[in-house]
Amino acid sequence: MSDSDADFIVVGAGTAGCVLAARLSANPASRVLLLEAGGAERTPAMTVPNAWPETLGSAADWANVTTPQADAGPVLLPRGRTLGGSSAINALAHVRGHRACYDSWPQGWRFGDLLPYFLRSERTAGQDPALRGTHGPVPVAAVSEPHPAARAFAEALTAMGYPRTDDLSGRRQEGVAWADLAMADGQRVSAADAYLRPVLGRPNLTVFTDCLVTGLRLRQGRCVGVGYVRGGVPRTARAAEVVVCAGAIGSPQLLMLSGIGPADELRSLGIEPAADLPAVGASLQDHPVIVVSYAARMPLPASRYNNGEVYAAVRSAPDASYPDLHLFPILLPVAPAGHEPPAAGYALVAAIVAPDSRGSVRLASAAPDAAPVIDPGFLTDPRDTARLEAGLRIVRQAGASPAFDAVREREIWPGPGIATAAALRGYLRRGVGSYYHPVGTCAIGAVVDASLRVHGVTGLRVADASVIPVIPNAHPNATVYAIAEKAADMIGVPGASTG
Ligand SMILES: Cc1cc2nc3c(=O)[nH]c(=O)nc-3n(C[C@H](O)[C@H](O)[C@H](O)COP(=O)(O)OP(=O)(O)OC[C@H]3O[C@@H](n4cnc5c(N)ncnc54)[C@H](O)[C@@H]3O)c2cc1C
Known part of the structure; x- marks a missing residue:
């Protein structure tokens, strides 16, 4: 028996997770549970645009490092651990990749497919309204x-x-x-600010912070829920569908901890494979x-x-x-x-x-709180x-x-x-260092299908930077918003508003 049930569990309240939780809970008939490892605090360093470097190494940062790169040794790879995820600690740049890059993605995910979702997510002024959104939740200000x-x-x-x-x-x-920046009135607007905080009062939306998801619960090829630790207590939550939005590092890590990944490698760590998917964690791309x-x-x-x-x-x-x-x-x-x-x-x-270089995310151990081995292959x-x-x-x-x-x-x-x-x-x-833009570790085609469903497992999708098949030639956050908006439509709430 589980102690909290939902229609949808969203793992990770980062850029994508905030969009998914807000869009899915716009349907009052859907019960949504959003689980985030980090806290809910919104510190001054997260709000004042030029203070973002102060968030690095703070409680809001997983503060990962890579394996040694070229002749540089390990390089810093921050990622957000807070409501808003990396969008709450990033450098605010809101830029789309070149349309030719998206046109190299699999069918259904090309520029023309993504454009409605770019438009839906952003709120710009003074730009071409055929190409830039004017009424979305994310306000964009130019320098x-x-x-x-x-x-x-x-x-x-x-x-x-x-x-x-x-x-x-x-x-x-x-x-x-x-630069176009995700800010308004002199303050950062993260995914949590734009999408989640305005809807926290919905009775069908439950948000648990300081809650590490430790594994997916799989039964006969179906994902039926998640295991998590909150307040030091291990718990289970069940749902009809789980949407993993733990980011380009966290999503492959969670899949592999749950037995979804390269079977031999998982076995060698003592993890019983549930789906042999060698592409999980492969093809890591960063700038x-x-x-x-x-x-x-x-x-x-x-x-x-x-x-x-x-x-x-x-x-x-x-x-x-x-x-x-x-x-x-x-x-x-x-x-x-x-x-x-x-x-x-x-x-x-x-x-x-x-870049043409590719790297990987691998488990260091079967312990859910151990940092994974991150090699962007610079x-x-x-x-x-x-x-x-x-x-x-x-x-x-x-x-x-x-x-x-x-x-x-x-x-x-x-x-x-x-x-x-x-x-x-x-x-x-x-x-050589990182621009802090990892993507591609659960890529569309290789790990998830065009509807973002994980190959070989039902009731489970991934929707975040990890599904990006070819890294955009721009900061990725605007693209992740579009991916998450498109995912929300696919999961069944066309045209839902956050209001
Ligand atoms: C310092 C920095 C600067 C950047 N600058 C820019 C920029 O200026 N412009 C831009 O476009 N992009 C920038 N980026 C990148 C951009 O912010 C990310 O690509 C984007 O936010 C990724 O969104 P996501 O939803 O995939 O993952 P994230 O936003 O990282 O969200 C993942 C969430 O999942 C949570 N999580 C992970 N594992 C678990 C678990 N097991 N249990 C529970 N929760 C979990 C995390 O805590 C996090 O909140 C920057 C990133 C960083 C770190």
Whole structure:
């Protein structure tokens, strides 16, 4: 006998889980139970847009690290552990990938299929309403008063011949653009703020925080509920359908803990396989970054936004089918891991946003509270080393250009001694980090079908960043909102409103 029953159990109150819980509970006849490992607190660091780096390493962050990457050692891989999940600690950027990227996804998930859900989720103003939503729950604000170093970066890239675009999520998805951010009235709006908090009073919606889901309950090929620990007490909840929204790391981890994954590997950890699905945890994709650090002539003002403010989507080579690099500033004195940052300064970053490298998420043990083994495989495909080198050269050229004369004192890292191709590659292999965008570990086609149902198990879907088959060439959060909105429709509440 279980101690709480529902029609739907949603595991994880992150970007996707908040959307699913709100949309599914819009039907008063559906009882929805949302289970989240993190707490419900909304701290100042989660609300003030430029304070998001303070959430890293806090109670709201799982604070994972990867296996050693290239020559860099383990790199930080934060992910949200709180109502709102990663959308409550992220850098607020609300950007869509290039339509050509979605058009490489399986049938039913291409740009034209996703567009209604992009539109449904967001609330923009002043953009093309055929391509941008105007009435959705997530308010989107553009940067209008940029930081001096952000302005210098935009001017430098424009002078180098990169085009400006007024909307990377609109008609022209290439070039230099002021960032679109998920914020309103000077504050972050997370998925919890946009979707969940407004509906917490619904009698058919129950939300348990500080509640770690430890396994799925499977009976004869059907998922009938979950096991969880709350207040130190193990419990069980049953439902007609379980929707796993634990994110690109948490979802494959939970499936594998429950026997759904590579059977031999699971057996070796003492887990009885329930469905042999080798693709669970495979194909992890993330965007690798490299940072160039500068000392500033004078202390710089704080960013009024997300410490980024401007993004450029460019191609590392003319034959790239869509922009494969993001270039952006960090409006804080930062340096690559292991390097000393300047007292006053800023950084310029190149990120590969269409990588060929693939990695994996594997269990370290059968213990549900053990961190999994996360290997994004950065730079394992040599084409990615060439891409990142190209990006590094562009941002250094921009950083050295006259547009920065008023703010730049000098480049600190890698510094003028690093100039040859071999030296640049050594620097980026030692300094590679993550843009914090893991996806792809329960991919549509490989792990779930086009309706997001897990192959070989009934009553179980996955709907979050893990189902993404090819990583968007942009920050993923806007895409996860669209996926979750589409999932809500598939599960049976077409056109449901959060109100
Ligand atoms: C520091 C940082 C900066 C980022 N910046 C940006 C950005 O500017 N723009 C952008 O688009 N994207 C950004 N991202 C990425 C983006 O936020 C994520 O891709 C997106 O939020 C993923 O949504 P999700 O629903 O798949 O997972 P998440 O939002 O991570 O949600 C998963 C939820 O499941 C919970 N969970 C996991 N396992 C369990 C379990 N066993 N039991 C119970 N609960 C569980 C977690 O605690 C979490 O709340 C950033 C991410 C980070 C960490």
